[in-house]
Amino acid sequence: MRITVDSERCQGHNRCYAIAPELFDVDDLGYATATGDGAVPDDLADKARLAVANCPEHAIAIVEEA
C-alpha cells in the first residue's frame, strides 16, 4: 500500500500529520507530503485509512499495489 497527497487539493489542515506523523510530513508552509516514497508498512495501514477519511479536502489517496 502507498499513499499520495495531491498538493493542488491539500490546504494544510494537518489532520493527516496529527493522525499519522509516521506517514506524513509538513513543509514550512504547513502543507502535507507523504514521507519517503509513500510506502505504508502493514502495521500503519489502519492509520493511513484514517488519515484519508479525515482529510477535509479529499487530498489523500491510497494506491493498493498488487
Next chain:
Amino acid sequence: MSTTEPRSDKRPVTDWETDWDHTDPAWVANPYPIWESLRSACPVAHTERFGGAWLPVTHDAIHAISYDTEHFTSRSVVVSELRPGDNDLPAPIGIAPPITSDPPFHADARRLLLPAFGPKVIAGYESFTRDLCRELLDAVADRDIVDAAVDYAQDIPLRVIVKMLGFPQSDAEVFRRFIHMILEAVDVPAEERMNEREGGELDAYLDARIAEHLAEPRDDLTSFLLQAELGGEKLHPDHVRGTMVLLLVAGIDTTWSAIGASLLHLATHADDRRRLVDDPSLLDTAVEEFLRVYAPVTMARMVAHDFEFEGCPFKAGDWVLLPFPAANRDPAMFPEADKVLIDRAENRHAAFGLGIHRCLGSNLARMELRIAIEEWLARYPDFELDDPSRVTFSAGQVRGPRRIPVRVR
C-alpha cells in the same frame, strides 16, 4: 467577528425559507433545528434583509461555494446592513488580507503568514499554553463556582497571541479592552469602525510595539511580520499593524468559543466527561468532534456576478452566508450528525472552512483547545453546570457560550 447582543428592534422571523435572519433571537438560542428543517424543505433559503442574502445549509452547497472563487468573492465576509461600496474594499486585496482577498493576490498574502502558523512552530508554544492554563486555574482555586468562559476560555487565546507577538504579558489586560472594543463594534458600519480606530488607542499601542521591534528585532511574530516580504518588498508597518488586528479579531473569540463550548458539553454530559478522564487517548477524536458539533464560525461571501446556483437566481452583490456549523450537522455527510460521539473516527468536519481560505490559525486553535481541555480535566475531573439559566451565547457569525458558571466542588 461578532459577539453582539441580538438586536431587539428587528421583526422576529416567522418564515426561515424566505425571511431568515441569523441575528434573530431564535437562531441565537438554537440554530440547529432551523437548519434541519431548511435542509429538507429548501436547501438554499433567501431573505430580503441585509439588502438580499442567501443561506445554503447542506454540506454539498457550502463545500461548492467555498471552492468557487470565481462566482463568489471574499471582499466582505461579515453580513451586515451596510453593503461595501466599490471604493472601500478594493478586490482582490480587501480590507484585511488574506481573509478578504481573492485569487490571485490571496495566495501571496496567505503564504506570507503560513510559516508562523505551521504545526511544528505552534508546538513550540505548547508548554507556555499549559503553564498559562494552570495559572488561570490557580487564580480561581479557592472558588466553588468558576466561570469556564470568563475565568478561563477567553484568556487563553488572548494571552497566547500576546506571547506570540512578543508583547509583555502584563499588557494582556489592555488587550482585553481592545478586543472588546473591536468585537462590540461589529454592528457598526465598516467605515465608522475604521474611523474610530483611526488614530485610536489600539493603533497607537501597536505602532509603539512595532517601533520597538524595528529598533531592536526579536525572535517573535512581530519581527517575523516586519521581515516578511510581499512582491520583493518588506511589508509597510501599517500593513503589519493591520495583520495584527486581523489575527486578534480572527483568533480570539473563535478559539474562546470552541474551548467554552467543549467545557460546556463536558459540564452537562457526565458520561463523556468520565470517559475522557478515564481514557485520555480519546482526546484527539473528542477535540475534532467538539469542533464539528459546536463549530463556532460562520463566514460569508458576496456573489461576484449573476448566475444560477441550485436553481436560485444569485445576483451580483447578494450576500451568501456560509454556515460551516450547518455543514457539520448535515446527516448526508455525518451519520448521527446531531449526536456527539467523542470517538468518532471519520470526521471530515469543516469547522475551519474549506478550500483556499482554510483557517490559517487552525494548528494554533487546535493546540489551545486540546491543552485547555486536558488541563481543566486534570484539575477538575468532576464538575457540573451550576445554573443553566445563566449560560449566554454570542450572536452574529461567531457562536459560543459567553457565560458558563460551573460548580467544581
